[in-house]
Amino acid sequence: MQDGKPEQLTDGAWEVGWAHWLPDGQHIVLLGSRARSSERQIEVLDTVSRALRTLGSGPGMATHLSMTARGKRVLYEHSRFNQPTDLFSLGLEPGAIPAQVTRSVPAAFRAVDWVVPEVVEFAAHDGVHLKGLLYRP
Secondary structure: OEOOEOOOOOOOOOOEEEEEEOOOOOEEEEEEOOOOOOOEEEEEEEOOOOOEEEOOOOOOEEEEEEEOOOOOEEEEEEEEOOEEEEEEEEEOOOOOOOEEOOOOOOHHHHOOOOOOOEEEEEEOOOOOEEEEEEOOO
């Protein structure tokens, strides 16, 4: 807030679906679609410089975030088009690597070479741009 009035901290054609202030009062962990609308990535926003730093949650959909009490790690669900949801833990320091907490699918499922769809965009007859998933054999 600036002078007691709300202040917009992000801008652009993307959304923030979840946010949590860190204990230092200067940084916010957020879940956003800045990279692409078909994914949700975990990022850290420096509210002074407005710099965003993407954490290494990997491509796909990160959801249902929960911060540790000291604000050093985040627990989240992660999935991809060809991988069901599992729990991961990730430190907030630069270069941190996610640690997989659960393995919800059996080895036989993981061994299948699943088709990964391509996210495509096309114009509808009225000019509206639509996104869809294209599965190629």
